[in-house]
Amino acid sequence: MHDFKPRDEAGAELRAAESAVEPGLLVEERRRRICDLLQERGRVTVVSLARRFDTSTVTIRADLAALERAGALVRSHGGALLPRDGLDQPLTVKETLHHAEKVRIARIAVSLIRDGETIILDSGTTTAEIAKQIREAPLQSVNVITNALNVATLLASAPMVRLIMPGGILRRESNSLSGHVGEAALAELRADRLFLGADAIDPTLGVMTPHLPEAQLNLKMMEISRQVVAVADSSKLLRRNISLIAHVEQLHMLITDSAAPAAAVDELRRRGVEVLLA
Amino acid sequence: MHDFKPRDEAGAELRAAESAVEPGLLVEERRRRICDLLQERGRVTVVSLARRFDTSTVTIRADLAALERAGALVRSHGGALLPRDGLDQPLTVKETLHHAEKVRIARIAVSLIRDGETIILDSGTTTAEIAKQIREAPLQSVNVITNALNVATLLASAPMVRLIMPGGILRRESNSLSGHVGEAALAELRADRLFLGADAIDPTLGVMTPHLPEAQLNLKMMEISRQVVAVADSSKLLRRNISLIAHVEQLHMLITDSAAPAAAVDELRRRGVEVLLA
DNA sequence: AACCATAATCGTAAGGTATCGAAAGCCACT
DNA sequence: AGTGGCTTTCGATACCTTACGATTATGGTT
Incomplete structure (x- = not known):
């Protein structure tokens, strides 16, 4: 048979x-x-x-x-x-760092997305990986708001995605747009889920970034989102950085990889963050 | 069907x-x-x-x-x-179509740009070629406003460019953002020169495009620019399309190639448009 | 034109094999 | 003892199949 x-x-x-x-x-x-x-x-x-x-x-x-x-x-x-030749040529060095972890993290992130939802994708290599996987996910229609140029380019070839960019001034280090222009545009929008690419997470403080204007934009993103999901490979945990984006209490969920230090994971859970290990 | x-x-x-x-x-x-x-x-x-x-x-x-x-x-x-009208193949096809002309047109366009100026680059293959050449031009610093994703990506690697995007909703056919979000953002800005990528130009009517929201955005672009420069290879002349972006009178300059029909060029000059032939 | 009968095509499910990644062990060489 | 390169083992995925009920196009009939 x-x-x-x-x-x-x-x-x-x-x-x-x-x-x-x-x-x-x-x-x-x-x-x-x-x-x-x-x-x-x-x-x-x-x-x-x-x-x-x-x-x-x-x-x-x-x-x-x-x-x-x-x-x-x-x-x-x-x-x-x-x-x-052509499509997936631009591979940067950073993209290969912890790449396997990022792929697993992204897979979980994408599985959270339901048809018809509006999500926000922050800048970062992990969120870029999420964008890649959205392209191949069995979704009918999703609204994606992003300030990241590379994320936008990735999603430009995904017909089921309605792509919205808030605009702003380009910051080259992160390939993303920030500034009051974008913040004003964001204020008019609402989203179901924000995927926040974290540069550093401290379990007692929260999510941090080295760049101030981006921190402000991220704050706006959080304000208009029902759920805030941080995505970061385990190397980002226990790190600190200049400006605080979000206190731990403002975070609903963190997706990281299984190499995350248990102490950090426990502390985050104690403070009410749902932690998923990829 | x-x-x-x-x-x-x-x-x-x-x-x-x-x-x-x-x-x-x-x-x-x-x-x-x-x-x-x-x-x-x-x-x-x-x-x-x-x-x-x-x-x-x-x-x-x-x-x-x-x-x-x-x-x-x-x-x-x-x-x-x-x-x-997808972007995968058609874009590459479109890119090679009249490519030599576009390169010559872009070269002239870039030569107009002075250090420290603020310019707007509309969407389109010709404006994308302008972006490419800006990267290699001997300029110290330029502010570039663009609604085109591919133009933005090209300029992301040009350190002397301060890149600003007004934001909006992606339209895949042109790889560009439009919508009232972007129009509002544009209203707060001013530019020295607008390079308008024309889909069709009729010497008696003006510049036309097949897409209405983009036409509106282009209108806003014109309003905030001191000088309006249309760029279009000669195949675009004498063509017509659905929505009118700009009357001939609103156009300061047109850069096209030398295969442009003399009648069209004469008519445009008679109406006060400076026509440059690449 | 509206109708139905028929056949082609569709999406999904269940089941099977090949391939995969992770982990643990082997072995030669410093 | 430690290391790099490899192997075997094993549970998890990926790919592909057949099966079947639902959907869609076609062509003839009223």
Whole structure:
């Protein structure tokens, strides 16, 4: 009944004498060969690479993950492809830092979003990841308010998103707009949920940022939102910074990763913040 | 309304050569191929794709749903079409259309800009080219106001630019923000020069655009600018469109290319518009 | 024109296999 | 003892299938 048809790619590749076995290579060596093969054929599969280099598939997956981080390929279930020029080229250094955590955090954040809601996405790499995942989420329609240029660009290609920007003056460090122009525009809007990208969180004080105008804008964002959700990988906990955006009491939820220090998590929960660990 | 009934499927054998089967692909790979096929033929059907990739129609439907979410196509009963005015391909096509002319036009436009000035860049491919060249121009500091997302992204990497966005709701066809939010923000600003990207110019009427909210925003832009400069390659002259942005009399200057019809140029000059030919 | 019958297509669910990531252990080499 | 590179193990996902009831397009009939 369940007549599953296995992809017989192994056979396809074996027919050629080109799939010679190359065991006993150094790590870098092997990765270079993977890149070569990819250039040559346009695609590689985990299984065929494991066979060729006589390693486990786990090792190959690690290689592919590393090469993807380096931008040499695009991962796909079961294998990898050459990156297609154009779309996802702009990868900054910061984006790769704690990237896996951010992806998990973003996944949880997106799962909170219901159809028809209005959400606010603050600037930051974690919120940018949320934007990426919204694009691929099974949502019919969402209103997104954002002050971040990169978030806006990401969502510009998501047809189900009604995108609203409050405007302002660009601050390059965060790729986001701030200033009284945007604050005035925000005052006229209302949102269901705010995803606040935190630079630093202290469990006894609250969310902090190094930039004052952005702090003010964030304050406005909080005022017009029913629920405030901070998103931050665990490296941000117990850090401090110049200006306080929100007291702990104003925070409804924090999504962080499981490497978060237990003391910080406990303290936050004691103060009424719902903490989710990705 | 959308008819995908494969009535010409009778000649299936004729097309057998061109619709080769491609089984055993990675997910991403298959989706890329679907995009390619769509570009190539303008339309794809669920059934034909399922046959080609040797999968079930359910799988194809999932692919099409994912691609639609990503904005690569528009779903319709039985198949999918290229997005009518989407930004993925059409934008790149549009970008290369009359590209050489746009570059020359932009060069002249940038030469008008003086250090310390405040300029407004409207949305459009020509104004985007102006943004590109501003990045490389020998300017110390310029204030740029723009409602276009792609222009903003281009200028985000230009340190000498103080970038201001009025905000608004995204219109995907032009990658730009409009709406009363932005108009209110604009009202508080003043600019030396407005570079208006025209969709259509009629020498007796003025500058026209197909989108009403954008027309209103453009009107506000004109009100706060000392000088109004329209930029448009010659293919835009003598064209007409729905809503009128500006009468000829409100226009101070037009920069276009030398292929502009002499009659149109003469008429514009007679009415007091300074016309520069790139 | 409104109507219905029929067939194509749709979305969702249930179930199966392949692949995945995380964790723990192995081993050679400093 | 510590480290880097690898493996095996195992529960969790991703992908794809068939099945089935709901929805939509088509073409003939009233």
